[in-house]
Amino acid sequence: MKELPGCIAPYKKTPEFTEENIPPGLLKDHTTKEGVWGKIMILSGSLEYTIQEPEVEIIELSPKKFGVVEPTIRHHIRPLGDVKFYVEFYR
Template structure:
């Protein structure tokens, strides 16, 4: 599993989403902006995190396992039953 680089800092966070209110854009292929990393934090339940390039990699996220999104790497998520999660965006300060 990828880890956030040591030099990035959080700059924005989404509201908490549930399986019933996940924004449609998160359920299909999308990317972060150039230079933007993201950390997917599951508070309750399970969320399937699918990295789509350079090869497909599926990771089941739980409260004990966060997901790390690299800048501009296509990915999507899918709830695995009841879930509560948020996404925290990170970047290098000053960029």
């Protein structure tokens, strides 16, 4: 998994989601726009984060391990039991 570049800044944040109210679009493959990075922040519990490109990479995210979403790269998440998280967007 890549790291967030130092030359970007946050500009938007989602509401907090739980396993009960995750938007369906996050559970299936999707991408961010060109130039838009994401940071998946876990407040409690854990998520499985699957990056589809260039190779499939599956990472378990937790409060101690956040996920980095690269621009235009297909990915999805899956809750692993009870979870509370949000996504912060950077450009």
